[in-house]
Amino acid sequence: xxxxxxxxxxxxxxxxxxYAWPLWGRLGWEDTKLRYRRSILGPLWLTIGTAxxxxxxxxxxxxxxxxxxxxxxxxxxAGFITWQWISAGIIEGTRTFSDxxxxxxxxxxxxxxxxFRLCVKLFIGFAHNLLVFIGIAIIFSVPxxxxxxxxxxxxxxxxxxxxxxxxxxxxIALRYRDLTNILEVIMGLMVFLTPIMWKxxxxxxxxxxxxxxxxxxxxxxxxxxLLGEAPTMLSYGVTLSLTAGGCVLxxxxxxxxxxxxxxxx
Amino acid sequence: MAHLExxxxxxxxxxxxxxxxxxxxxLISIGTGGILEKNSKNLVYITALKDISLSLKDGMSxxxxxxxxxxxxxxxxxxxxxxxxxxxxxxxEGRVATLLDIHLGIEExxxxxxxxxxxxxxxxxxxxxxxxxxxxxxxxxxxxxxxSLPTRTYSLGMRTRLAFAIATMTRPDILLIDEVFTTGxxxxxxxxxxxxxxxLSLAQIVVFASHSERQLRMLCNxxxxxxxxxxxxxxxxxxxxxxxxxxxxV
Numbered sequence: 001x002x003x004x005x006x007x008x009x010x011x012x013x014x015x016x017x018x019y020a021w022p023l024w025g026r027l028g029w030e031d032t033k034l035r036y037r038r039s040i041l042g043p044l045w046l047t048i049g050t051a052x053x054x055x056x057x058x059x060x061x062x063x064x065x066x067x068x069x070x071x072x073x074x075x076x077x078a079g080f081i082t083w084q085w086i087s088a089g090i091i092e093g094t095r096t097f098s099d100x101x102x103x104x105x106x107x108x109x110x111x112x113x114x115x116f117r118l119c120v121k122l123f124i125g126f127a128h129n130l131l132v133f134i135g136i137a138i139i140f141s142v143p144x145x146x147x148x149x150x151x152x153x154x155x156x157x158x159x160x161x162x163x164x165x166x167x168x169x170x171x172i173a174l175r176y177r178d179l180t181n182i183l184e185v186i187m188g189l190m191v192f193l194t195p196i197m198w199k200x201x202x203x204x205x206x207x208x209x210x211x212x213x214x215x216x217x218x219x220x221x222x223x224x225x226l227l228g229e230a231p232t233m234l235s236y237g238v239t240l241s242l243t244a245g246g247c248v249l250x251x252x253x254x255x256x257x258x259x260x261x262x263x264x265x
Numbered sequence: 266m267a268h269l270e271x272x273x274x275x276x277x278x279x280x281x282x283x284x285x286x287x288x289x290x291x292l293i294s295i296g297t298g299g300i301l302e303k304n305s306k307n308l309v310y311i312t313a314l315k316d317i318s319l320s321l322k323d324g325m326s327x328x329x330x331x332x333x334x335x336x337x338x339x340x341x342x343x344x345x346x347x348x349x350x351x352x353x354x355x356x357x358e359g360r361v362a363t364l365l366d367i368h369l370g371i372e373e374x375x376x377x378x379x380x381x382x383x384x385x386x387x388x389x390x391x392x393x394x395x396x397x398x399x400x401x402x403x404x405x406x407x408x409x410x411x412x413s414l415p416t417r418t419y420s421l422g423m424r425t426r427l428a429f430a431i432a433t434m435t436r437p438d439i440l441l442i443d444e445v446f447t448t449g450x451x452x453x454x455x456x457x458x459x460x461x462x463x464x465l466s467l468a469q470i471v472v473f474a475s476h477s478e479r480q481l482r483m484l485c486n487x488x489x490x491x492x493x494x495x496x497x498x499x500x501x502x503x504x505x506x507x508x509x510x511x512x513x514x515v
Contacts, residue, residue, distance in 0.1 A: 023386040030375065030383065037374040106369045107387050108346035108361075175281065259349035262342075263278035 028120025096170025267359030331491035359438030377412035
């Protein structure tokens with residue numbers, strides 16, 4: 001087998017990265033485990049941290065909004081854990097390659113491996129946070145309907161978005177290091193501008209403002225099913241188009257910049 | 266059959282955070298390092314390798330010599346496929362393994378066994394082969410039950426044993442080595458040397474960057490002399506080393 005330039009084509013590079021799943025699966029899990037090394041509860045701290053946040057925020061905000069706790073708590077929990085996943089994907093996505101500088105310069109791995117690894121870690125984080133929602137759903141007996149299972153395709157959509165976002169932002173942030181800081185600020189603002197702690201209906205006649213925000217739809221495709229409701233077709237339309245467009249864009253950028261990644265680090 | 270071919274390989278990359286304003290000349294060739302250049306947009310470029318053409322075939326054991334920053338490690342990394350050439354092309358036939366920084370990738374909060382699996386996967390070794398290599402690593406490192414403990418409990422010598430055993434767990438066709446690492450007690454030193462020799466004799470092509478002329482004479486039948494990223498000479502070890510000595514260290 002002769003390899004020209006060792007990395008024959010971009011599609012085969014992506015395929016090789018995918019087939020290296022024992023590697024990125026393991027690294028993603030080890031990232032989670034090592035973050036909580038030597039603590040007694042380990043990654044369960046993720047769950048506990050989120051539980052405390054949700055309960056704390058839920059108690060005050062349900063009073064502020066004058067909302068029934070049994071309605072507000074599941075709504076907040078489902079939205080908040082989804083937000084954490086999305087927000088971590090965007091912020092940590094900017095560090096996909098810069099955090100792995102030493103590995104990239106020492107092992108000739110197919111580069112998308114680093115993006116896959118991050119996505120595994122982020123998904124493990126979400127899975128831990130999901131326990132918080134499940135606990136709250138049991139306490140407040142959130143109904144399980146036919147739509148509940150739609151949270152699975154919702155997770156698939158968000159997972160796919162983590163892949164392209166971490167690949168794209170990972171590359172851009174190597175060249176423009178300020179991106180991480182900019183996005184941290186933006187995401188800190190968006191958590192308030194996105195219907196997570198409040199509901200779209202509260203905007204009255206100005207609901208379109210929330211619909212213009214893509215995060216509204218990304219949150220809805222997981223939150224609505226978890227609450228036993230159907231997400232709108234608009235939400236599926238927006239998220240699926242952005243997923244497709246984002247994958248194409250990230251692939252094109254990766255194709256052009258792949259050779260530079262090892263040098264920009 | 267293994268084969269490595271470089272055709273006019275140039276590696277040139279921008280230094281993104283350099284304050285180009287402070288670099289006055291358009292082209293600077295200083296004592297060490299690759300050639301610095303400044304383009305019209307004031308971006309600083311380093312040319313780490315310049316127009317390298319090489320053909321390495323079965324049975325070649327090639328040393329790379331040159332002063333600090335001459336491009337020895339960059340050449341090894343290009344041959345490994347870590348750096349893509351900016352210009353020119355590379356062709357390779359055969360499985361390649363690198364011995365660059367053997368300690369890299371070892372996570373001190375993971376056990377010895379976990380590190381074996383982790384680094385094996387990072388080196389692209391299939392899971393089944395990693396499993397097969399474990400008894401050999403156990404035997405070589407003599408670490409016994411320590412392999413089930415986090416590596417942070419190891420002494421420096423023990424870590425080196427483990428890192429070395431992991432780095433040499435496969436038998437590649439092409440072996441790329443950066444310097445030679447030597448730590449640990451004399452008993453381990455002998456074992457390591459024997460293991461290294463076995464690796465070298467099984468590999469069809471060895472490329473070895475080093476400052477030690479003794480090691481180069483012992484291990485290499487050919488040598489490459491690099492200077493500021495350019496290939497100055499490629500020939501028999503003795504001839505190239507003589508040339509290098511005459512040029513004198515920069």
